[in-house]
Amino acid sequence: MRIAIDAMGGDHAPRAHVDSALAAAAEWPDTQLILVGNPEKIQPLLGSDAPGNISIEPASEVIESDDEPVKAVRRKADSSMVVAGRMVKEGRADAMISSGNTGALMATGLLVVGRMAGIERPGLAAMFPTLDNRGLLALDMGANMDAKPEQLLQYALMGSIYRSKVHGIAKPRIGLLNVGTEAAKGNELTKAAFDLFEQAPINFVGNVEARDVLEGVCDVIVCDGFSGNILLKALEGAASSIFKLLREELTSSLKAKLAAAVLKPSFRRVRDRMDYNEYNGAPLLGIKGLVVKGHGSSDAKAMKTAIRQTRTAIGNRLIASLADEFSGK
Amino acid sequence: MRIAIDAMGGDHAPRAHVDSALAAAAEWPDTQLILVGNPEKIQPLLGSDAPGNISIEPASEVIESDDEPVKAVRRKADSSMVVAGRMVKEGRADAMISSGNTGALMATGLLVVGRMAGIERPGLAAMFPTLDNRGLLALDMGANMDAKPEQLLQYALMGSIYRSKVHGIAKPRIGLLNVGTEAAKGNELTKAAFDLFEQAPINFVGNVEARDVLEGVCDVIVCDGFSGNILLKALEGAASSIFKLLREELTSSLKAKLAAAVLKPSFRRVRDRMDYNEYNGAPLLGIKGLVVKGHGSSDAKAMKTAIRQTRTAIGNRLIASLADEFSGK
Numbered sequence: 132m133r134i135a136i137d138a139m140g141g142d143h144a145p146r147a148h149v150d151s152a153l154a155a156a157a158e159w160p161d162t163q164l165i166l167v168g169n170p171e172k173i174q175p176l177l178g179s180d181a182p183g184n185i186s187i188e189p190a191s192e193v194i195e196s197d198d199e200p201v202k203a204v205r206r207k208a209d210s211s212m213v214v215a216g217r218m219v220k221e222g223r224a225d226a227m228i229s230s231g232n233t234g235a236l237m238a239t240g241l242l243v244v245g246r247m248a249g250i251e252r253p254g255l256a257a258m259f260p261t262l263d264n265r266g267l268l269a270l271d272m273g274a275n276m277d278a279k280p281e282q283l284l285q286y287a288l289m290g291s292i293y294r295s296k297v298h299g300i301a302k303p304r305i306g307l308l309n310v311g312t313e314a315a316k317g318n319e320l321t322k323a324a325f326d327l328f329e330q331a332p333i334n335f336v337g338n339v340e341a342r343d344v345l346e347g348v349c350d351v352i353v354c355d356g357f358s359g360n361i362l363l364k365a366l367e368g369a370a371s372s373i374f375k376l377l378r379e380e381l382t383s384s385l386k387a388k389l390a391a392a393v394l395k396p397s398f399r400r401v402r403d404r405m406d407y408n409e410y411n412g413a414p415l416l417g418i419k420g421l422v423v424k425g426h427g428s429s430d431a432k433a434m435k436t437a438i439r440q441t442r443t444a445i446g447n448r449l450i451a452s453l454a455d456e457f458s459g460k
Numbered sequence: 461m462r463i464a465i466d467a468m469g470g471d472h473a474p475r476a477h478v479d480s481a482l483a484a485a486a487e488w489p490d491t492q493l494i495l496v497g498n499p500e501k502i503q504p505l506l507g508s509d510a511p512g513n514i515s516i517e518p519a520s521e522v523i524e525s526d527d528e529p530v531k532a533v534r535r536k537a538d539s540s541m542v543v544a545g546r547m548v549k550e551g552r553a554d555a556m557i558s559s560g561n562t563g564a565l566m567a568t569g570l571l572v573v574g575r576m577a578g579i580e581r582p583g584l585a586a587m588f589p590t591l592d593n594r595g596l597l598a599l600d601m602g603a604n605m606d607a608k609p610e611q612l613l614q615y616a617l618m619g620s621i622y623r624s625k626v627h628g629i630a631k632p633r634i635g636l637l638n639v640g641t642e643a644a645k646g647n648e649l650t651k652a653a654f655d656l657f658e659q660a661p662i663n664f665v666g667n668v669e670a671r672d673v674l675e676g677v678c679d680v681i682v683c684d685g686f687s688g689n690i691l692l693k694a695l696e697g698a699a700s701s702i703f704k705l706l707r708e709e710l711t712s713s714l715k716a717k718l719a720a721a722v723l724k725p726s727f728r729r730v731r732d733r734m735d736y737n738e739y740n741g742a743p744l745l746g747i748k749g750l751v752v753k754g755h756g757s758s759d760a761k762a763m764k765t766a767i768r769q770t771r772t773a774i775g776n777r778l779i780a781s782l783a784d785e786f787s788g789k
Contacts, residue, residue, distance in 0.1 A: 262701055273639055276647035310602055310689040318605035318686045341690045342697030354690075357647040360639040361670045361687050362694050368671030369698035372591055376733055380726040387726050393719035397709035404705055 132161065132445045134438060135224035138168035139193040139211040140231020142428050145169075147230075149176040151434035156182045162442060165224060168193075168211040190214040196427070200234030204242055212236065216243035219420035225445045226421035228412065228437050230429045237274050240418040247450075249457030252278065253417030254286045255356070255424065256293065257363055258410030263347035266410050268294055269308075271356040272363055274415070278355035280323035283307070284331055289416040289453060290351035291333050296447040297440060298350075306339035306349035308358055313338070320355060328353075341365070370405050412437030414444065421450055461490065461774045463767060464553035467497035468522040468540040469560025471757045474498075476559075478505040480763035485511045491771060494553060497522075497540040519543040525756070529563030533571055541565065545572035548749035554774045557741065557766050559754035566603050569747040576779075578786030581607065582746030583615045584685070584753065585622070586692055587739030592676035595739050597623055598637075600685040601692055603744070607684035609652035612636070613660055618745040618782060619680035620662050625776040626769060627679075635668035635678035637687055642667070649684060657682075670694070699734050741766030743773065750779055 138148040145168055152164040166173050167188045174187065192210035194203045204213055212231050216239040218224040227244075229236050233255070240253060247253075254271035261267050270286050271278065278286075287305045294303035307324055309317045314325060316338055328335040336349050341362055344352060354362065377398070381391035391398075403409060411433040415422040421444055425437045444450075467477040474497055481493040495502050496517045503516065521539035523532045533542055541560050545568040547553040556573075558565050562584070569582060576582075583600035590596050599615050600607065607615075616634050623632035636653055638646045643654060645667055657664040665678050670691055673681060683691065706727070710720035720727075732738060740762040744751040750773055754766045773779075 262704065276639070308690065310605070310686060310693075318684075321686075340697075341693035342700070344694070345697055345701040355647075357639060357650075358687060358690050361637065361683075361690050364639075364670035365673070365691050365694035366698045368669075368674055369695045370702060371671070372674040373699060373702050373730065373734060375591065376730045377726075380730050381723065383726070387723060390719040390722035394710065394716060394723070397706075397712070397716055401702065401705045401709050405702060 132442065133163040133165060133224045134441055134445075135165045135167050135188065135215040135218045135227040136438075137211045137215045137227065137229035137231055138166040138173055139190070140229045141425060142230075143430055144230070145173050146176060147429055147431045147434050149173060150431035151438060152185050153177070153181070154431065154435050155438045156184045159442060160184060164438070165218065167215040167218070188214060188218065194232050194235045196232050198232060198235060200232060200238045201242070203232070203235050204238040212239050213243055216240070216422070219422065220244050226423060226441045228423040228425055228434075228441055230425035230427055230434070233273070233424060233427075236422065236424055237415060240415045240422045244422055245419045247417050247419050247454060247457060250285060250417035252282050253415055254289065255413065255415055256290065257413045259344065259366065260405055260409060261345050261347040264404070265347055265350065266298075267344065267347070267350065267352060269344070269352045269354070269359060269363070270416065271354065271359050272413075273356040273360040275356045277357075278320065280320060280327050283320070283324040283353050283355065284327045285417065285457070286353045287328055287331065287333050287335070287351065288456060290353060292452050292456060293414060293416060293449065294350050296449045296452055297444045300350055302334040303350040304336045304348075305333045306336050306352045308341065308344075308352050308354035308362065309338035310340065311338060312340060324353070374402065409436070412440035416453070419450070421445065461771060462492040462494060462553045463770055463774075464494045464496050464517065464544040464547045464556040466540045466544045466556065466558035466560055467495040467502055468519070469558045470754060471559075472759055473559070474502050475505060476758055476760045476763050478502060479760035480767060481514050482506070482510070483760065483764050484767045485513045488771060489513060493767070494547065496544040496547070517543060517547065523561050523564045525561050527561055527564060529561060529567045530571070532561070532564050533567040541568050542572055545569070545751070548751065549573050555750035555752060555770045557752040557754055557763075557770055559756055559758045559763070562602070562753060562756075565751065565753055566744060569744045569751040573751055574748045576746050576748050576783060576786060579614060579746035581611050582744055583618065584742065584744055585619065586742045588673065588695065589734055589738060590674050590676040593733070594676055594679065595627075596673065596676070596678065597680045598673070598688060598692065599680075599682065599745060600688050601742075602685040602689040604685040606686075607649065609649060609656050612649070612653040612682050612684065613656045614746065614786070615682045616657060616660065616662050616664070616680065617785060619682060621781050621785060622743060622745060622778065623679050625778045625781055626773045629679050631663040632679040633665045633677075634662045635665050635681045637670065637673075637681050637683035637691065638667035639669065640667060641669060653682070703731065738765070741769035743778075745782070748779070750774065
């Protein structure tokens with residue numbers, strides 16, 4: 132299998148991408164890693180004795196994090212992200228991964244790779260850590276701000292297929308993000324979606340409140356892109372604030388510092404279990420090809436996780452399964 | 461001033477309400493605390509030598525946390541919550557506080573006390589803790605699930621007046637909850653609201669992302685009731701999950717336990733700084749009288765905080781200021 136990696140996207144580009152490609156190439160000799168970007172920046176990091184299953188695809192431009200997404204994708208036709216998308220479109224790669232500008236990656240999916248037949252609006256997924264360590268696929272995280280009930284149902288179906296194909300869950304439990312667990316709760320969108328979900332061929336477990344999302348009550352949580360973005364960023368913000376306060380308090384006296392030093396491994400384990408990078412590699416679902424988003428702050432370890440997820444998705448024919456589900460609709 | 465307290469609402473009723481009334485009565489002799497509820501349950505806790513500024517208003521029924529809100533308010537006319545609302549309506553109390561069923565309290569506000577002239581839809585506010593300890597007023601937290609841009613503007617105006625009158629902030633900074641900080645970001649609702657906010661006589665500081673809410677970047681954050689509920693519960697859920705993981709890790713070995721014991725005061729301070737009860741007493745804004753919501757888990761200390769907030773709101777003529785603002789509209 133062949134995976135195109137946007138080597139210029141994200142906070143630690145291109146170093147993290149080269150390092151993760153080297154590690155992945157060694158672990159999975161059957162996988163061709165194609166680093167897309169400026170060869171002058173990639174080659175020196177790669178060294179002269181790179182393994183045969185790593186190659187470079189030249190791209191002269193870079194989409195920056197503050198570029199306006201659609202404009203950037205249209206104008207920077209030779210950017211690493213767009214070139215990677217084109218490789219998927221033309222069948223020269225089985226998937227692409229990028230940690231760059233999220234909006235631009237969604238635009239690349241739609242405008243370069245193309246929407247999957249039968250899908251109204253693609254959705255951006257994210258994996259959340261959960262207390263039971265199973266993780267949770269949440270979508271949409273911001274591709275579709277004003278979603279319709281039917282679009283939420285497509286997210287539920289796509290999320291179910293993803294969890295089953297990529298994570299091997301037999302009957303993924305689907306939850307609907309809502310303000311209460313009772314059936315009648317919510318806004319117009321979630322009330323209509325609730326009715327659709329009940330009729331659909333999914334394992335619908337009902338409404339799920341934001342406070343229970345991390346508890347492991349479902350395998351997929353579905354929401355519109357606006358709410359999903361609020362959810363994701365609120366969870367991240369709360370974690371960041373708490374760790375900031377802890378750091379402040381635990382360095383406020385010598386006694387606290389000494390005790391905190393003993394607990395360093397414990398704190399690290401808590402941080403790791405709440406770390407979104409541990410589940411790196413979220414798909415843009417509803418695109419004709421496999422487009423995977425890495426966290427912007429991905430390091431080499433996180434990128435290797437994204438590559439592993441992508442390999443599994445390719446190996447289990449995720450895109451073909453999704454296309455089968457939606458082709459007749 | 462006279463404050464009616466729903467003595468039967470919340471997890472720690474009536475004990476927490478009696479205890480907080482006793483403490484408040486001693487600290488503020490100018491304030492009449494009216495405990496509304498079953499005298500047979502309240503009187504024994506109050507004792508025989510209760511101060512003269514505490515009284516009991518009998519109410520024979522209780523609205524339970526799982527009662528359907530509107531139905532309960534209509535049918536339980538002699539419930540502690542409805543009776544307290546009626547006292548405000550009839551001018552026998554200057555405000556009411558309840559820690560009971562939130563939906564029922566909103567219904568009491570609308571159906572018993574009545575909507576303020578000029579207000580389309582009342583909004584439920586909450587105070588969030590922030591890293592800079594100034595706190596943040598967030599609304600709407602769930603009164604109005606499908607809000608319109610004009611209603612968000614009313615929330616902004618009411619929030620601004622509340623922060624100025626109750627917390628003494630000269631020019632409260634108003635933020636709009638959104639998925640990005642740029643002006644063009646968001647869904648149809650927030651894009652339209654952004655334009656309205658820019659034209660309004662408020663200190664609008666722009667869009668605020670959920671991850672920055674706790675950082676103290678604004679004094680009021682405005683959102684629709686659905687997003688507000690997701691935000692509030694995601695923040696609470698993340699904090700609860702992190703503390704759960706910490707407890708697990710810090711009791712996993714004897715060494716960890718010993719070090720954690722030394723740090724107990726530090727952990728408590730972090731917990732307190734993230735504790736929503738520290739800012740107890742959020743108003744239902746857009747009601748003719750002052751209706752204040754206490755956290756369901758309020759203890760006596762949290763309830764006394766709610767009473768303090770309510771006193772300040774009465775003293776600074778919050779309701780009259782709001783009525784002035786909206787009466788001509």
